[in-house]
Amino acid sequence: xxxxxxxxxxxxxxxxxxxxxxxxxxxxxxxxxxxxxxxxxxxxxxxxxxxxxxxxxxxxxxxxxxxxxxxxxxxxxxxxxxxxxxxxxxxxxxxxxxxxxxxxxxxxxxxxxxxxxxxxxxxxxxxxxxxxxxxxxxxxxxxxxxxxxxxxxxxxxxxxxxxxxxxxxxxxxxxxxxxxxxxxxxx
Amino acid sequence: xxxxxxxxxxxxxxxxxxxxxxxxxxxxxxxxxxxxxxxxxxxxxxxxxxxxxxxxxxxxxxxxxxxxxxxxxxxxxxxxxxxxxxxxxxxxxxxxxxxxxxxxxxxxxxxxxxxxxxxxxxxxxxxxxxxxxxxxxxxxxxxxxxxxxxxxxxxxxxxxxxxxxxxxxxxxxxxxxxxxxxxxxxxxxxxxxxxxxxxxxxxxxxxxxxxxxxxxxxxxxxxxxxxxxxxxxxxxxxxxxxxxxxxxxxxxxxxxxxxxxxxxxxxxxxxxxxxxxxxxxxxxxxxxxxxxxxxxxxxxxxxxxxxxxxxxxxxxxxxxxx
Numbered sequence: 001x002x003x004x005x006x007x008x009x010x011x012x013x014x015x016x017x018x019x020x021x022x023x024x025x026x027x028x029x030x031x032x033x034x035x036x037x038x039x040x041x042x043x044x045x046x047x048x049x050x051x052x053x054x055x056x057x058x059x060x061x062x063x064x065x066x067x068x069x070x071x072x073x074x075x076x077x078x079x080x081x082x083x084x085x086x087x088x089x090x091x092x093x094x095x096x097x098x099x100x101x102x103x104x105x106x107x108x109x110x111x112x113x114x115x116x117x118x119x120x121x122x123x124x125x126x127x128x129x130x131x132x133x134x135x136x137x138x139x140x141x142x143x144x145x146x147x148x149x150x151x152x153x154x155x156x157x158x159x160x161x162x163x164x165x166x167x168x169x170x171x172x173x174x175x176x177x178x179x180x181x182x183x184x185x186x187x
Numbered sequence: 188x189x190x191x192x193x194x195x196x197x198x199x200x201x202x203x204x205x206x207x208x209x210x211x212x213x214x215x216x217x218x219x220x221x222x223x224x225x226x227x228x229x230x231x232x233x234x235x236x237x238x239x240x241x242x243x244x245x246x247x248x249x250x251x252x253x254x255x256x257x258x259x260x261x262x263x264x265x266x267x268x269x270x271x272x273x274x275x276x277x278x279x280x281x282x283x284x285x286x287x288x289x290x291x292x293x294x295x296x297x298x299x300x301x302x303x304x305x306x307x308x309x310x311x312x313x314x315x316x317x318x319x320x321x322x323x324x325x326x327x328x329x330x331x332x333x334x335x336x337x338x339x340x341x342x343x344x345x346x347x348x349x350x351x352x353x354x355x356x357x358x359x360x361x362x363x364x365x366x367x368x369x370x371x372x373x374x375x376x377x378x379x380x381x382x383x384x385x386x387x388x389x390x391x392x393x394x395x396x397x398x399x400x401x402x403x404x405x406x407x408x409x410x411x412x413x414x415x416x417x418x419x420x421x422x423x424x425x426x427x428x429x430x431x432x433x434x435x436x437x438x439x440x441x442x443x444x445x446x447x448x449x450x451x452x453x454x455x456x457x458x459x460x461x462x463x464x465x466x467x468x469x470x471x472x473x474x475x476x477x478x479x480x481x482x483x484x485x486x487x488x489x490x491x492x493x494x495x496x497x498x499x500x501x502x503x504x505x506x507x508x509x
Contacts, residue, residue, distance in 0.1 A: 155459070155482075156464055156466065156469075156471055156482070156484065159449065159451050159471070159482060159484055160466070160469060160484065162427060162438055162449065162451075163440070163447070163449040163484060163485065164295065164447065168259075168267075168269045168276055168278045168287075168289075169235050169237070169242055169244065169259060169269065169297060
């Protein structure tokens, strides 16, 4: 009885059984741990013969992976319920496609930033000019942009304070020695 | 089959016509926004990205009996509250218990500068819808304000579709870089909001008042302007008595509605740093004429302050008095 079973296991590993015979032996393997161990040994021998190397797999390896997968939390993205197909769906789809075909060439830039023509002017100075720039020539040769030194920043800060009230938004008005600025007119 | 296509085409055309009818024109949207900002009561959380720093504040706009008030409450250090009334800006600092009341002849909205008269705007800006988007979960029209010359920055305004409030404003430099951004992260409409009585709130506290900004005639200025970019007009002129360096500073405020530029003139014999300066979206240009330091600054491109500066001329008849 054992010998034909061993034969069947060997044939199963070599894929030599018919579908019915394979199902039969698999049913038996599922019920008999002895046969399962035997199949693993045959599997290892077959693997070693074919690959000329042997990597032992611990018993229960596959079950451990299956158990880990079972313990993984499942999170599914929210799905928007699909609208029921209606009579108007096909014409609406056709109309949309037509609208896209007609409007696409002029609408593709819609969410771009406002159009300007970037980067011009020679040297180290970079300037850009609006597309709708008038033809009038610019009187200055160069426009340089430099970081402001602390001394100049102090003066500019006073000016900026007078220029608009945005300095109050970030609270930076308080960081400046304001008492000196307002002392001339304090009540 | 041909009949069916004709019907479909007709339906799609009708839909687009209805869509255009329901949507206002760009200048109508801007006008509605201007009115909504003034008369509605609303509050929310606003993030200001200016000069490279991000500030998140609670925002309140109250309107009642023809007057309105803006209130900003900081959520991060330095903790402070700013209240803008029609003629003054009051700042309450939590840490130092300091109160500053800055009396200004013309205090503009913290959210966006808008011209009082939109009619002349289209000479210098092109208004275009750039689509529709959601900001703070609210559907909005995306309106581009595109300058027609190189003397001002482009803006994009997200205008809420129901109430026409500005949900987001971005200012771009000529290299497409966002140099200023104001955005509501949440916004609620209210039937009414209280208008804070600043005088009562500051009673008994030590206050620093900033005065000395009584408007004067520009004829009394020591300087004149020989060239201005189109659309920029003189808004205010006054003389500020600065304690440091200890003599008066003349201040002329110019504006084209969206952008403002200031021209300062002061007498100086000190060594000062001249030329262009930049701080975030603010450009400035300083130069000397005789013993006078002239500085032009504003939230405009560098080329604009330079252009205005080149047109500043001292008036010969004005007596020098220091």
